[in-house]
Amino acid sequence: NAGVMQNPRHLVRRRGQEARLRCSPMKGHSHVYWYRQLPEEGLKFMVYLQKENIIDESGMPKERFSAEFPKEGPSILRIQQVVRGDSAAYFCASSQTLTNQPQHFGDGTRLSIL
Amino acid sequence: SQQGEEDPQALSIQEGENATMNCSYKTSINNLQWYRQNSGRGLVHLILIRSNEREKHSGRLRVTLDTSKKSSSLLITASRAADTASYFCATDVRNTDKLIFGTGTRLQVFP
Numbered sequence: 001n002a003g004v005m006q007n008p009r010h011l012v013r014r015r016g017q018e019a020r021l022r023c024s025p026m027k028g029h030s031h032v033y034w035y036r037q038l039p040e041e042g043l044k045f046m047v048y049l050q051k052e053n054i055i056d057e058s059g060m061p062k063e064r065f066s067a068e069f070p071k072e073g074p075s076i077l078r079i080q081q082v083v084r085g086d087s088a089a090y091f092c093a094s095s096q097t098l099t100n101q102p103q104h105f106g107d108g109t110r111l112s113i114l
Numbered sequence: 115s116q117q118g119e120e121d122p123q124a125l126s127i128q129e130g131e132n133a134t135m136n137c138s139y140k141t142s143i144n145n146l147q148w149y150r151q152n153s154g155r156g157l158v159h160l161i162l163i164r165s166n167e168r169e170k171h172s173g174r175l176r177v178t179l180d181t182s183k184k185s186s187s188l189l190i191t192a193s194r195a196a197d198t199a200s201y202f203c204a205t206d207v208r209n210t211d212k213l214i215f216g217t218g219t220r221l222q223v224f225p
Contacts, residue, residue: 004156006156031211033211033212033213035213035215041217041218042202042215042216042217042218043157043202043204043213043215044215045212045213045214045215048211048212055211056210056211056212058212059212091156091157093157093213099144100144100145100162100164100206101162102147102159102162103147103159103213104159105149105156105157105158105159106156107155107156108155108156
């Protein structure tokens with residue numbers, strides 16, 4: 001059973017470019033979560049999605065950030081017009097539909113903005 | 115403000131010793147989870163304790179939960195060098211589906 005797959009592992013962008021981060025959840029998991037981690041800090045919740053629906057985006061910046069989880073294919077976290085402050089590790093997690101189930105994390109995408 | 119805060123921030127011990135990490139949180143929860151993160155890697159789920167449970171064991175791990183004090187502890191017994199990592203508690207806040215993470219405890223186990 002493959003775990004949560006994220007790609008790319010590392011992404012370098014120049015200021016003003018777009019960054020696209022991909023996440024394929026574990027097989028059988030229909031809930032996807034995105035988190036951001038700054039160095040030496042814990043993870044901060046960004047957005048929670050189910051297939052074709054955004055359930056909770058309370059942690060997403062209001063501008064430049066968007067997320068989707070289409071019927072087919074991976075979940076995408078998109079950052080437009082990146083700035084230096086977007087440099088961080090972005091983690092995706094997935095879980096089953098039942099409550100009190102753990103979230104399983106991918107190895108993250110480390111985004112560096114030049 | 116932080117929902118979860120771990121204490122201590124950093125801990126250094128010798129192999130064979132026990133390591134205890136504490137976590138405090140602020141709101142009502144469905145469950146509390148502990149994760150481990152090795153440097154440069156994702157989080158590995160260790161143990162989940164539900165709000166109606168007080169103690170849970172998994173191998174060398176022992177987790178307690180005190181909902182009246184809104185706190186939890188993670189005990190790693192007979193530590194090994196391979197236990198060196200950052201440990202995070204995360205609360206599954208009631209009526210939401212997101213995890214709120216603490217700032218982590220960095221554990222260093224010396225051989």
